[in-house]
Amino acid sequence: MTERFTLPRRRDLKPAEDYGFFGPGSVTWKVWSYPTSLTVGFQRAVVVEELDPALVTAVTHTYDIFKRPRTRYSRTLSYFALVAFGDTRTTAKAADVLVKVHSKAVGTEPLSGRPYDANDPDSQLWIHLTAWHSILYAYEKYGPGKLSPEEEARYWEECAVAAELQTCDPADVPRTREGVREYFERMRPQLVGSEMARNAMNHLLDSKVMLPDLRWPVRLVAEVISAFIDTATLATMPRWMRDMAGLPQSRLVDALIVPVMRMGFGFVHLSRRLELVLLALLSPRTVPIAGPVLLRVPPQNAETLTPAQARERYGYAKPSEAHPELRRKQKDKAHAGMRTSDEGLHESEPYLGTA
Template sequence: MSEAHAIARGGWPYDPTRRREDYGFFGPGSPTWKVWTNMTALIGFQRSVTLEHFDPFLTAAVADAGGIYLDPRGRLDGTLSYFLIAAVGDGRAAIETSEMLMRVHAKATGIEPISGQRYSANNPASQLWIHVTGWHSVLKCYEMYGPGPLTPDEEARYWAESAIAAELQTCKPADVPRSREQVRDYFAEVRPRLCTSERANEAMHYLLRTPYRRGRGSLWAMSRIIAPATIASLPRWMRRLGAFDQPAAVDLAAIPATRLAMRAMNRSKAPLVVLKKILPMTHEVFDQNHTGPPPVNAETITPARARELYGGGGNAGR
């Protein structure tokens, strides 16, 4: 996903005019659909792409490609729409999109300057970091700014579904957390390997408050509107390490204001209109999920079965 910006619109495999084959991997009523289709996912997404840069290998891949600086809207749109397709798209879209991304990622290799080691965007450890931070951040912001915590049964199912979605990436199945406790253990395990750098801080600040000249007016405004809520959701040590901490008073103001705003947005169709202007590919996935016709087959499917039906070259790295 770190190279999603490199995908030209003409090569993006998701076709919103095609009727869905099935309900994807989870289906209506699943906690994944509930969490990922809430507008709080936009805050969770900004949170995840920001803190991803504490992984020096991912920072090197993003910085060397330069896509977030050349086309921040395209890069963010491609990445978020991929996550959303994996969560709520049908099996065909999920497989076709994930396989194309891995082909793009296969070209993203180089030397990480801090350690001098080689990086690869398809490296299982980096892919696991992207996956866990994405699914954790979206749930965190759903709990913090949306309806609140899932029930214990829903949360157990959410993390089980997260592990299913990870099958679309090069993550090693045994390493994927399957509960809140395992997620905590994962973050405790990787924390000693996290670090910051000039390039990491530049990227994090850029993603939190995208400059007007690159993000245009819409992304420039959206990034600044949600940045205080994103920062408020992060632990203090990350905020200090990334040099984007904010006063406690800002946290106190941002949290209740964001809750009210999210409540209003989820009751209105206006956010989809705004989303179409800012993140058009993401809007296509949201819109088909919200207003599209039912799928051809009203059933869910496994990634393995979807790969048999729609895969072209299998899952790289497995």
């Protein structure tokens, strides 16, 4: 069945159980709630990530990003929105289930012949930092501009807090802009513009594939907006990365898109309702997560927790230590040439949407 677009309504938004891991006053809420974040910022993250050979192999082994791009995009966006905005109970559960989901993505990376594992801490750190860096970069380039030094320091501290919900070690998260740059420089020799990576990046940079079924002329308007977002996303990527991925764009276009997108996002930010409509176009599943924050719907309990407090309260292990038996079985199956199980996929649907 074709998914139809429906306008989100405030009365359909339910209050969250609590403020989650950050809450009002956090730099995370300030940056991630701006319309640059879950559009250009998030698209940049999922495009850039594909340059890691292990990650692109894990992502493309089911071919779902090509067969069902909107579904895969929406599930990933929903998870990151949960981390930033979701209540602690739901987000802690989603983080635990995601370890099960990722346990399926194991095997051998074809270029190097080395094993890959979507739960590998290094792979998870790459995903995590690429996302948080891209979100901030888009905010700076097309939004209000740079954070104050104090706010930026808090942003990277909060990034480390969010890392506790993945299998990577929060201690490995840089706490400064310079540290983040050094991390990406260390990663650069490991990145490969393989045919697999280029295909995935070109596909994910076409945001029209993320749109729902829309009637003309709304479809035309949405496609024009998508084209501007795609151009803006590419303009955030360094030249060496674009060359590696085979994604050319002139310096003139790079320069011209900046004032256009600043004005566009600034206009959208004048109306929280309009921000919600834009989000609903890309991922309706994310609206119940981010909507209460965007429209300032107060939660049932005005409290925040740390990930450690949430795990203790709800009874979850650290992601790096969660479900060891399942992960071992999945690796054994993969190494034996058997199909890994889909355990966790259906369990994840109430939190991340249809698998």
